Amino acid sequence: MGGKKVATPFQSSHILQYGMELITTEANGAQSCRCLFCVHQGRDVVEVTGDSGRKRKNRTDIKYFTKPFLLHQYRHHLEGQHKESWMLYQTLSPDEKKSYFNGMAKRTNTLHNYMDLSTxxxxxxxxxxxxxxxxxxxxxxxxxxxxxxxxxxxxxxxxxxxxxxxxxxxxxxxxxxxxxxxxxxxxxxxxxxxxxxxxxxxxxxxxxxxxxxxxxxxxxxxxxxxxxxxxxxxxxxxxxxxxxxxxxxxxxxxxxxxxxxxxxxxxxxxxxxxxxxxxxxxxxxxxxxxxxxxxxxxxxxxxxxxxxxxxxxxxxxxxxxxxxxxxxxxxxxxxxxxxxxxxxxxxxxxxxxxxxxxxxxxVIRIWCPPHQIDIVVKKSAECVFDGSWVKIVYDFSVYLRAQNNLIIKMKVKCPRKANRWANLGNVLKFYKQYRRALIEYTTENNPAKLPTADWWVLTYALAPAIDTINVTIVQLQSQSLLIAQQEEHIQSLIGSLTVLFSVEIVDGVNNHDEAYVSYHDQSMRIASAAIIAHIEDQGSFAQESYEGLNEVDKTRIVKEISIYAMTLIAGLNDVKAERNDANRALDQDAAPVMPAQLVKMRPGVFVKDVLAVRRVHVTKFWSAVKVDMVEEEHRQLVKLYKEDTIIHDAINKHTNTTTFNDAWDVLPSGFDNLRAFSGGLASVLxxxxxxxxxxxxxxxxxxxxxxxxxxxxxxxxxxxxxxxxxxxxxx
Incomplete structure (x- = not known):
């Protein structure tokens, strides 16, 4: 006659005596517990050999126990899976057992966010x-x-x-x-x-x-x-x-x-x-x-x-x-x-x-500058001949893309003029590179689609500006770019375009000199002779096309190019990443975050203009002592820059393309707090x-x-x- 199976309940003494943890207690009374040695240390790694006495490979999961909670099952598991730890645990006093697991990280909380690579x-x-x-x-x-x-x-x-x-x-x-x-x-x-x-x-x-x-x-x-x-x-x-x-x-x-x-x-x-x-x-x-x-x-x-x-x-x-x-x-x-x-x-x-x-x-609000520049380029291009120039750019590309015979003969297809105005440069480059073949084919097959001479002059004159803008847009699209570096790239672009079109800043002086074309607010002007020289710089085809125009068309072309250039520069001057609540550009500059910027800032100015602005924010997560270390490390950085020629030269080599991580990696240890603080400011995308x-x-x-x-x-x-x-x- 078989005996009735006893459903031995879980005893609270098992927690301390055997290193167990009660996990669940269901409404029907069902309980489960798990081994804390498995949780914190994992099972012993044992090779399956003839001498080991093990017939199975070691397991890596956590051992769970359910009713009946039998003591010999606890001991069997502990002696077989945690032999040395269990032997040590048994020698401890009750107070020592209570704190035995306190200093240990859970096995699932260690390497690689809960990952144990040894199993x-x-x-x-x-x-x-x-x-x-x-x-x-x-x-x-x-x-x-x-x-x-x-x-x-x-x-x-x-x-x-x-x-x-x-x-x-x-x-x-x-x-x-x-x-x-x-x-x-x-x-x-x-x-x-x-x-x-x-x-x-x-x-x-x-x-x-x-x-x-x-x-x-x-x-x-x-x-x-x-x-x-x-x-x-x-x-x-x-x-x-x-x-x-x-x-x-x-x-x-x-x-x-x-x-x-x-x-x-x-x-x-x-x-x-x-x-x-x-x-x-x-x-x-x-x-x-x-x-x-x-x-x-x-x-x-x-x-x-x-x-x-x-x-x-x-x-x-x-x-x-x-x-x-x-x-x-x-x-x-x-x-x-x-x-x-x-x-x-x-x-x-x-x-x-x-x-x-x-x-x-x-919170710093950022309006993506490449998007802003895209709008500026579009607006400037649509000002040329009231939008007719860019319309022909588009219509001509559509026509060429449909000419299969031409594509087969040239072994190349005209790029698509997509919505992004950065693609405009690729189309203009194609027109210039394959100009002879395009003109020859269009003249023979559909003369009505052939652009006029003044259109070609504009295309050659404006293409260098579009190319320059595209180079800057590529730089501005870097995922590691910082706000301060972004501003430097934009100002560099404005400078390049100013030189390209020989733009003069006249500070609002009312100038009616017929030798110049002035911007509508009298803030800029360009000499007509400079635009003519710019056209001539684009090559013999541009020169011949320009010379073939009558005087009225020549004057009109020079004016259109001048207005385009000044509209473009004025628009770029308004591009600013940081915006206020009304989505208007902020006057203040981005906070300095690179060593090359910080070494040129007096400690007092750094504390007042940089650290104080974010002190309330940063002290929510850092202690006052840690924030004080940020100040001290900035003073030490300024001193190091002045006294150490190697560090001085290394920092001076940094440019607006140097990444945050590369810039700070050149410094010796001892600037972790300043780097982390600067990194928080630099985290703004x-x-x-x-x-x-x-x-x-x-x-x-x-x-x-x-x-x-x-x-x-x-x-x-x-x-x-x-x-x-x-x-x-x-x-």
Whole structure:
């Protein structure tokens, strides 16, 4: 007659005696506990050999116990998986046992943000708000709403219902990747995602990160398994790759949250913009942060937008995301960069305006200068002959792109004149380079499409200015660019154009000299002879075309070129990244953040004009002693620059293309606090180029063959591209 099985309950004494932790207690009385040695130290690594007595490879997971809680099961686990630690633990007094685990970091909180590279599996622990709010809410549309009117076609209604069911299933499957862990004592809970094969996972993320599709990645890993005879790579398929990519979204966001939350970080900035691709709108958000003295630009998220693209809707979505990622973001935010679209920069209800009001500190508003220059170039070009010149530029390019015989003969196609006016330079360059062939073909086949001589003169005269602007735009699109460097590039561009067109600044003097063409406000003028010389500098064709004009047309051409040049320079003078609440340019200059700037600033001026402006902000996260060290290190830097010739020469070599990290790396140790403070100021994104780059990636990845890809998987692709950087930062 068999005895009745006893359901031995968990005893509180087990916690101290055997190093256990009670995890859950269900309503029906069911309980579970886990081994704290597994949590903090991991299991012993034992080789499976004939002498070891082990028949199985060591495991890497955490041991959990449920009813019945038998003492011999505790001892069997501890003696087999934590032999030395268990022997030591038994020799400790009760007070020593209470503090035994206090000084230890959890195994899941050590290397690479909860990753243990010494084992074959990885446990990622993610805060609950990232899983529930960002993954479970923002990436999935609420399809529980009415699918249509009663009079809708039944087939259409069925299709909508089928699609909604599919989306609901996708969300359920995505959430299954994360397991909820409850800490009863703390009253909190997190989620864990377990990657059972680390090598296969890392290899898959590397392949996806360089642009391979999920199927290509699975095939490549299987080929690697065959070629290298590596059993650990066995079993990979596109479904596993997809699941891994989705897990990486949460992992990447958790990494970024840790970076922003680091004590060295007192400020971070954001840049964002929206775009629509294949009928789905996304809002891309990036951040720049100085983590332990290293300034880094990171992709945050590309959130699908399911509602109308109003500033209020986007604002609510971003606040929801930021609250879930890092609840204290309002106290650290220092800058927000955007383009000039009214939804973003409107003075009353624009997105940037709403974000600035939500923040606790003064937030620097940035209107992307390349976008501003684009507007200036467009306005200036449309002033030439009341827009007829640029219209012909466009019409002629459309005509040439449709001439297949010409394209075959020349083996080159006319560039498309896109909306961005930076592309204007490529079109003009094509016209100049292939001018003879274009004129010959058009004369023979469609003379009415052939531009006139005065148009060619304008094209040759204005093309050098467009080329100069394009060079500067490329420089301004650098993702590592700082605001102060940006201003230097713009001023350098203005100087180059002033010299190119021989512009004279006349300070409002009313000058009616017929030898000059003056700007409408009398602030600038250009000698007609200088414009003629500029035309002649463009070569014999430009000279001949100009000389073939009558005197009236010559005068008109000179005036049009002069007005174009001065309109362009006046517009560039108004380009300013920093904006006020009314989206107007700020008069103040960007704060100095580079060693080359700081060494030329008196300590008293630094304290008054730089540190004092952000003292309230920085003291929310740094102690008064640390802030005092910022002042002291600045004084020491000024002294070092004066006394050390090597440092003096190294700093003097810095230019407006030197990156923040490279500039500070030339200094010896002892300036960590000053560097971190300067890095917080430098974190303000000078442009939205990185956001536009993200949209280029999005359109490349979400092509016609992957139009049904889940938004979560698409975001995972973004995270794979910066995974190595994040891992390196947190190493």
């Amino acid at each position: 074959a599996s990885i446990d990622y622990v993610i805060q609950n708000s990232i899983i529930e709010t960002i993954i479970g809410d923002l990436f999935f549309r609420d399809d529980d709403e009415d699918s249509g009117d009663d009079n809708d076609d039944e087939d259409a209604a069925a299709a909508i219902a089928k699609k909604a069911a599919k989306k609901a299933k996708e969300k359920v499957n995505a959430m299954k990747l994360f397991v909820k862990n409850v800490n009863i004592e703390m009253g909190t809970y997190t989620y864990t995602a377990t990657i059972k094969n680390e090598m296969r996972f890392e290899l898959a993320m590397d392949h996806v990160g360089v642009g391979m599709s999920f199927r290509q990645t699975a095939a490549a890993i299987d080929h690697a398994r065959i070629r290298t005879n590596t059993p650990k790579l066995q079993g990979m398929n596109d479904l596993i790759v997809t699941q891994s990519v989705r897990v990486l979204v949460a992992v990447g966001l958790q990494m970024i949250a840790r970076i922003i939350d680091n004590p060295s970080v007192w400020a971070f900035s954001l840049a964002g913009d929206g775009s629509t691709h294949r009928g789905q709108s996304f809002f891309d958000l990036r951040t720049r942060v100085c983590y332990r003295g290293f300034l880094v630009n990171l992709h945050l998220v590309a959130i699908p937008m399911f509602e109308r693209h109003t500033a209020q809707n986007i604002f609510r979505m971003l606040v929801k995301f930021l609250d879930a990622l890092y609840p204290n973001w309002r106290a650290k935010l220092i800058g927000f960069s955007s383009d000039g679209e009214n939804t973003m920069t409107g003075r009353h209800g624009g997105l940037v305006t709403l974000i600035v009001k939500e923040a606790e500190n003064d 000078a442009n939205t180029t990185a956001v536009e780059s993200d949209f280029s990636i999005l359109k490349w990845e979400l092509d016609e063959f992957r139009s049904s890809m889940m938004h979560l998987s698409l975001e995972g692709i973004f995270q794979t591209k910066q995974r190595r950087l994040l891992v390196a930062l947190l190493r």
